[in-house]
Amino acid sequence: MFRKVTKLELEYNSYRLPNWTSFISTLIDLTTVTEIELTGIMISQAEPNIIADLSNLFQQAHSLISLDIGCEYENRKSKLTAQDICSMTPSHVKHLSASIKNLNEAKLSLEQLQHLSTARFFYHTNDLFSNSFIEWLDKNRIGSAHFVGAVYTKIWFGHNNIQPKTITVGNKRIKLTDEHHIS
8 A cells, every 4th residue: 555645646538447446545545645636538528427436535535635627738628517626626625726617617616615725727718717707706705816817717715815924933034825834
């Protein structure tokens, strides 16, 4: 068994293997996995059996904080709905990246996934993220900040948005961003 795996990359390009989730859970200690990246045509096509399998698998990954669902270039014409994204995203995930079907699916996802610290939505064209979405975001997720790029939009939620945390160690002040944590 692999007991120290922290990042897991799963690629689905052809068909669903029977009992693959139980195989992975016996091969890898899922409690140590903090980051999962999903790619492949079966993810972007929103194959229901794979989505159900992944939902069950992710519930076993208790340390999972970062989830990337189908964000490679070929998957930007995604068929993933808010229901698909939300069913795969456990409540302990803080950072989500996902290729989405349309703007409404992003809104529905954000309404349900209130526990996120950051979200990044990938899309095929930047027309997807309009001013109306930004207005909706400002109204419904107060305190959030956003960046709209050519192929994705990133959103920071709550008081942790772009503001560094400051701590003192001895006589030195250290500013921490969301990527750096002290245990």
